[in-house]
Amino acid sequence: MEFKELQARLSDPDPWVRVEALRILAMVEDTRAMPDIERVFKTDPEPGVRQVAQWAGRIVYQAVKRASNTDQSADGAPEQNELMELHEAALIQSMLDKDRNISEATQLQLLQYELTRGARGKTTTGIYSASTSQEKKPEQKKELSSGLLEAGLSPDLLEYFLKE
Amino acid sequence: MLPNPIDAWVRRLRDPNPTVRQEAIRQLELIGDPEALGPLASIFALDPDPETRKHAQAAGRAIYYVTEQRINEQAGASDEDRQKAAEILAKAQAKKQIRR
Numbered sequence A: 001m002e003f004k005e006l007q008a009r010l011s012d013p014d015p016w017v018r019v020e021a022l023r024i025l026a027m028v029e030d031t032r033a034m035p036d037i038e039r040v041f042k043t044d045p046e047p048g049v050r051q052v053a054q055w056a057g058r059i060v061y062q063a064v065k066r067a068s069n070t071d072q073s074a075d076g077a078p079e080q081n082e083l084m085e086l087h088e089a090a091l092i093q094s095m096l097d098k099d100r101n102i103s104e105a106t107q108l109q110l111l112q113y114e115l116t117r118g119a120r121g122k123t124t125t126g127i128y129s130a131s132t133s134q135e136k137k138p139e140q141k142k143e144l145s146s147g148l149l150e151a152g153l154s155p156d157l158l159e160y161f162l163k164e
Numbered sequence B: 001m002l003p004n005p006i007d008a009w010v011r012r013l014r015d016p017n018p019t020v021r022q023e024a025i026r027q028l029e030l031i032g033d034p035e036a037l038g039p040l041a042s043i044f045a046l047d048p049d050p051e052t053r054k055h056a057q058a059a060g061r062a063i064y065y066v067t068e069q070r071i072n073e074q075a076g077a078s079d080e081d082r083q084k085a086a087e088i089l090a091k092a093q094a095k096k097q098i099r100r
Helices: A005-010 A015-028 A031-043 A047-071 A079-095 A100-119 A138-151 A155-160 B005-012 B018-031 B036-048 B052-075 B079-099
Strands: none
Touching: A005 A015, A005 A031, A015 A031, A015 A047, A015 B005, A015 B036, A015 B052, A047 A079, B005 B036, B018 B036, B018 B052, B036 B052
16 A cells, blocks of 8 residues: 555545545655645545544644755754655665565564664654644534544544544 | 455454554564555554554554555666665664664
8 A cells, every 4th residue: 555545545435445544644644645635624525534634634734844844954853864764774675675575674674663762762753742732622622523423433532532 | 265464463453452452563564564554544543542553653654664665666776776775775774773
């Protein structure tokens, strides 16, 4: 599953496919998706999907901002640079060795790297800092809740989703 | 018909014990199958435990970007690219050693 496929899934007739694609794009913070996420937020027929697009858009937008800050300053967001290096390392390894066993070793390296970063207390991204940095007005929260409940989210999970 | 190896781990993503969920996340990342991205994204979005959400995100990103590069790699690379690639890899490996 890669970017083009996710992009296509944002227009899938099944709203759950669209929701899943939005969640994946938010999780990986693929900044290329920003225009598509915006489009879904503005034009999707399902209110629940629009709400998920809003959530995803906030997260990806933060990543877009961090990326443009990196461009402007010499020591930009160190995590962004680290991620770039990680991508490069993965690309390199897969280019040099077509043997599938080796590329699985790369995945192990990535896993170790990520876990080491986690152990040192560095988080990969501020997942919920995207939402905590902005105040949610009570009306917005209510709208968000009903949209998500409409989309089939269970009330207990909704509580966790909205807790900041 | 053989069962999909990731199905068992995807099921364990819903285990009430966060330790089990995190182990499932680890295993899915090791397997590296992009089919796991959807379930991992749900955990990232909805899991009650913040540590589990972080792990899901780390795993999801690793799988996603490795998959992307694998796809790019299939498009082929010139010798010059490979040379440059080797240099960047060496740099990245060196940095990792220093950090340790």
